Amino acid sequence: MHKYIGRRILLLLPVLIGVSFIVFTMMYITPGDPAAIILGEQAADREIQMLREQMGLNDPFIVQYGRFARGVFTQLDFGRSWTTRAFVFDEVFNRFPTTLTLAATGVLVAVLIGIPVGIISATKQYSLFDNIAMVFALLGVSIPNFFFGLMAIIIFSVWLGWFPSSGYSSPMHMILPAITIGTGSAAMVTRMTRSSMLEVIRQDYIRTARAKGQKESVVINRHALKNALIPVVTVVGLSFGYLLGGAVLTERVFSINGIGNLMVASIQERNYPMVQGGVLFIAFTFSVVNLFVDILYAFIDPRIRAQYK
Amino acid sequence: MSNTTDGTKAKESTRNRPTVKHPSSQTEIESLGHEQPYEGQERNPDAPADIHEIKPRKRKSQWLEVWQRLIKNKAAIVGGILLLILIFSAIFADFIAPYAYDFQNPQFTRQAPSSDFWFGTDHLGRDVFSRVVYGSRISIQVGFIAVGIAMISGGILGSISGYYSGRIDNVIMRLMDVLLAIPGILLAISIAAALGPGLVNIMIAVGISSIPRYARIVRASVLSLRDQEFVEAAKAVGANDFRIITKYIIPNAMAPIIVQSTLGVAEAILSAAGLSFIGLGIQPPIPEWGAMLSQARTYLRDSPHMSIFPGLAIMFTIFALNLLGDGLRDALDPRLKG
Numbered sequence: 001m002h003k004y005i006g007r008r009i010l011l012l013l014p015v016l017i018g019v020s021f022i023v024f025t026m027m028y029i030t031p032g033d034p035a036a037i038i039l040g041e042q043a044a045d046r047e048i049q050m051l052r053e054q055m056g057l058n059d060p061f062i063v064q065y066g067r068f069a070r071g072v073f074t075q076l077d078f079g080r081s082w083t084t085r086a087f088v089f090d091e092v093f094n095r096f097p098t099t100l101t102l103a104a105t106g107v108l109v110a111v112l113i114g115i116p117v118g119i120i121s122a123t124k125q126y127s128l129f130d131n132i133a134m135v136f137a138l139l140g141v142s143i144p145n146f147f148f149g150l151m152a153i154i155i156f157s158v159w160l161g162w163f164p165s166s167g168y169s170s171p172m173h174m175i176l177p178a179i180t181i182g183t184g185s186a187a188m189v190t191r192m193t194r195s196s197m198l199e200v201i202r203q204d205y206i207r208t209a210r211a212k213g214q215k216e217s218v219v220i221n222r223h224a225l226k227n228a229l230i231p232v233v234t235v236v237g238l239s240f241g242y243l244l245g246g247a248v249l250t251e252r253v254f255s256i257n258g259i260g261n262l263m264v265a266s267i268q269e270r271n272y273p274m275v276q277g278g279v280l281f282i283a284f285t286f287s288v289v290n291l292f293v294d295i296l297y298a299f300i301d302p303r304i305r306a307q308y309k
Numbered sequence: 310m311s312n313t314t315d316g317t318k319a320k321e322s323t324r325n326r327p328t329v330k331h332p333s334s335q336t337e338i339e340s341l342g343h344e345q346p347y348e349g350q351e352r353n354p355d356a357p358a359d360i361h362e363i364k365p366r367k368r369k370s371q372w373l374e375v376w377q378r379l380i381k382n383k384a385a386i387v388g389g390i391l392l393l394i395l396i397f398s399a400i401f402a403d404f405i406a407p408y409a410y411d412f413q414n415p416q417f418t419r420q421a422p423s424s425d426f427w428f429g430t431d432h433l434g435r436d437v438f439s440r441v442v443y444g445s446r447i448s449i450q451v452g453f454i455a456v457g458i459a460m461i462s463g464g465i466l467g468s469i470s471g472y473y474s475g476r477i478d479n480v481i482m483r484l485m486d487v488l489l490a491i492p493g494i495l496l497a498i499s500i501a502a503a504l505g506p507g508l509v510n511i512m513i514a515v516g517i518s519s520i521p522r523y524a525r526i527v528r529a530s531v532l533s534l535r536d537q538e539f540v541e542a543a544k545a546v547g548a549n550d551f552r553i554i555t556k557y558i559i560p561n562a563m564a565p566i567i568v569q570s571t572l573g574v575a576e577a578i579l580s581a582a583g584l585s586f587i588g589l590g591i592q593p594p595i596p597e598w599g600a601m602l603s604q605a606r607t608y609l610r611d612s613p614h615m616s617i618f619p620g621l622a623i624m625f626t627i628f629a630l631n632l633l634g635d636g637l638r639d640a641l642d643p644r645l646k647g
Contacts, residue, residue, distance in 0.1 A: 014483065015486055015487055015490050016490075018483070018484070018486070018487030018490070019487055019490050019491060021487075022487060022488070022491070023491075023499065026499050026500060026502075026503045027503070029503055030502070030503040031505065138628065138631055138632065138635075139624075139628060141627075141631055142575070142624050142625075142627040142628035142631055143624050143627075144579055144582055144583065144586075144599075144620070144623050144624065144627070146582075146583065146586050146599075146602065147602060147616070147620035147623060147624065150602065150605075150606065150609060150616045150620065151616075151617070151620065153609060154609060154613045154616075154617075158609070158610055158613070241492050242492055242493075244492060244495075245492030245493065245494040245495045246492075246494065248494065248495070248498065248587065249494075249583050249586060249587065252586070252587055253606070263498070264587045264588065267498075267502050267587070267588065267589060268588060272502060272503075275498070275499060275502050276499060278495075279491060279495050279496075279498070279499045282491075282492065282495055283490055283491040283492070283495065286490060286491070286492055287490045290490075
């Protein structure tokens, strides 16, 4: 088990370096001279040249990347904002709890809706409940979360006045964004739980459990669910990363001051280090989350654990 | 020619006789014989024309079977019809839309839906219905071209990776792992931010960000087909690698690619709308649904119709593609049906 965890952590490192390389390359090919953007339109040529030299922009690509990677991996230095000269990492990290909370509440919504509905759908396949649930699941996958958010604001804050429409300062503020960001994943988790349950229910050991006279609730909850949850864990883990990405749009809809909104604002003022810093930070988080999911996987599934004994 | 027709006639009469005599026992054997031309040849060495008659029938029947399974699926039919309506409105937008998409009518700004303006008007007095209709053009273009970019690049990378294995496989797949480590929409955002706004850049950004998925699917298929006997046979005949991959492997790996691209078009449209929504995508006055939602957000309280209709348009497009994609998956591989 330790060997497995150690191996997975070692495999994470090249991926992180790769991500930093891609993100840096993207910033490098972005048109426009960073020095000119920082100094503004009135800057003299000589000043721009001096800043270019100072920032090391005249160095070869690989030297620049080396400097960037060293900063990122040894000092958590993601570069500096072109507009305020603040450290990108600090700005992004300050907003990280907000984005993380948003994504986590979204996952909570997805799990709380998706798993029970998926189980009931599978145990009562082709029933009215199943059919309605599947139509809603498909609609849930199809609705863009920014549109869902706008509709939620119209209905629940403008018409009914139950929830505030923007901000993120109290639990009441968190409900609409959580539902908005979680709906798509809830639909995915429902579909996955259902199909995984259906597959497990047809297995021989379930028939055995029933044959020995086990109560149906025990058969479903103990024998079937435990085995059916393995692929569901993957979907939940993946959707956490997906939600960190989706947070960009949801934060925009509800004016939540997270990483996503920071990135959108930075895009508009062409402050690319901030955009890339946000991407880098979320990609790192996503990779770490995936690592946890993989390890969790080994804990749930003895077959995987056995491979690494 | 006359000889062969005589031959087939003679053969058919000999063939048909037993089926007529013992319909219950012989029909099965006869139909099997139809699918395997070599058996027929053994029985009638004088009639080689028979082989040419049978071969295309077998190829067709595989896709025919898929088609028959697909049209039995009501959900897939609904999806297909919705999609056809969308394509129809994209092609004939000039005839369907009552106004030009950029026609501004300052007297009628932010009007609620009425008989003159079915979906109301926006903050500049433009007809929302017309803009939604024209918007289908943009979304279809973005969806299909982005998927095209992803499918072709991902397909090439995946084929090379799966066919040659070894070091090149390792390099390509590790690169794909790295790309997959960045959530899709964020990758699209950072590419789009680097390239700048615009329709073409959006297609490229969304396309590149979904390359890894196609590469993985194609690689898996190629890997499973690479050592099959028909590939070996092609190698023995002297076909080069390019020919083997394009003529023998890819056609047999089409099923998962078709399913993934149908669902992929939906995702591409969704991502593109998302990019436009945060201001990275298509620039005004081009009527892109996501961009329309972005503008409508300001007027959410007083003019909700401005956001409802473009949003519904996105939703139904994605819904249709998902229905069709699910149906295609079930039809192409009935074993996967859950």
